[in-house]
Amino acid sequence: MKLLTAAILVIFCLGIFTAHTVKGSVGSQRMRRFSCVRLSTQQLNIRNLVSYEKQQVPVNAIMFITTKGIKICVSPDQKWVQSAIKKIDQKRTTKGK
Known part of the structure; x- marks a missing residue:
């Protein structure tokens, strides 16, 4: 027992x-607290974007964050998106100096 x-x-x-x-x-x-499921088709004003995140799941997207904290998902394949990413990266490197 x-x-x-x-x-x-x-x-x-x-x-x-x-x-x-x-x-x-x-x-x-x-x-993640927020992930992209739908993508915006509108071009955003690059001056209003302060940051971005790359996402691959559930959809391949770039999530831009505006000066007001709004998160907007767009397709990474668009030319303006690539330009916006470069501009944000340039701002980050100049702030770090």
Whole structure:
């Protein structure tokens, strides 16, 4: 009887340890708060953009962040988008100097 109780206790402890380990590894992953699912087709004013993030999932997109904190998703394939990214990168490098 003592052996059965000890075996059940060991199985119970392993179950709790496994559940805690799995929960910790999933919980420690950083989740995005905002991700692009639809893309804007309008060209944005480059002067109003302060930053950007590249995204590949669930859609390939560039998320621009405006001076007011608004996040707008656009297709990275457009020429104006590439120009805006270069302009933002230039601003970042000149601020760092």
